[in-house]
Amino acid sequence: MSIAVGELAVRFGCELVGDPDRRVQRVATLAAADPDSLAFLANPQYRRQLATTRAGVVVLDAASASQCPSAALISANPYATYARIAALLHPEPPARPGVHPGACVDERASIDASASVGAQAVIGAHCRIGERVQIGAGCVLGEGVEIGADCLVHPRVTIERGVRLGARVRVQSGAVIGSDGFGFARDAGGWVVVPQLGAVRIGDDVEIGANTTIDRGAIEDTVIGAGVKLDNHIQIAHNVQIGEHTVMAACSGISGSTRIGARCMIAGMVGIVGHLDICDDVIITGMSMVAHSIKTPGVYSGGIPAAPAALWRRLAARFRRSEALAQRVMRLERAAGMESKEDRSHD
DSSP states (O other): OOEEHHHHHHHHTOEEESOTTOEEOEEOOTTTOOTTEEEEOOSGGGGGGTTTOOOSEEEEOGGGGGGOSSEEEEOSSHHHHHHHHHHHHSOOOOOOOEEOTTOEEOTTOEEOTTOEEOTTOEEOTTOEEOTTOEEOTTOEEOTTOEEOTTOEEOTTOEEOTTOEEOTTOEEOTTOEEEEOOOOEEEETTEEEEOOOOOOEEEOTTOEEOTTOEEEOOSSSOEEEOTTOEEOSSOEEOTTOEEOTTOEEOTTOEEOTTOEEOTTOEEOTTOEEOSSOEEOSSEEEOTTOEEOSOBOSOEEEOOOOOOOOHHHHHHHHHHHHTHHHHHHHHHHHHHHTTOOOHHHHHTO
């Protein structure tokens, strides 16, 4: 589609510098854009590309507008504005309502007439699929699954029995929602399976990445709050609760019964052990291991960034020697008549 930049300015609340009648058809990067494209600048790392861009219009902040060689849409949040414009210029193809002849739908399921169900999808008994829902090819919905309006479930997603999705939820391919949690009781040198009797409740506007797994609750439900965004390859264990608008990057793992607050940002490959409480507005940087509850908002780190191998080996060697060094310092403190931290810890 083609749209005038003046219309974009009005629709998305931007200040326009340039010709309001210029039209754009698509989005592109600053480096690859042509005069029919809209680009954006949000990361200062790409500022050097602004001077030479051929974009018809660029979405940027007020501080960068004077450096823009083309029309500019000035926004306080260029990236979010770009995302909304990109969705307008590149809408997803509409689904054709109806059930594919190759789908297997239990006669006790309820599917809205405006919804679509793809080939080889399996819809279990007592499922309820809402208005304009799209169920991709090869998806499996267990008994009693409820899907709210305008959800998009990509091909080959598995949603187990009793799971409930709110409105406008997007689930990428390969995700599994409602699988049994890791529940076993030790007995006589072996293990007894603990029945997982809860389900999963997912709020409105949630995004679930490819091959992410969300386990059902052991007794009560696992709960994902409204607006949560989950990347690919994430493990959410049974009875976890995630607050509204929290985001989590790929390969992170949340152990059972942990509660994460609202608006948290959890980077890639973070591990959080079970039965912890993470308060609202916490940022956890990549590869951190969280072993204790976090009660104060802020930024928390635990991973050690990569370093040249020779330096890393020296640091690792020093770490291994740290206990011997601590013992030496303690002996020196005692010899000098000083009370060491070790002594105080035994009081």
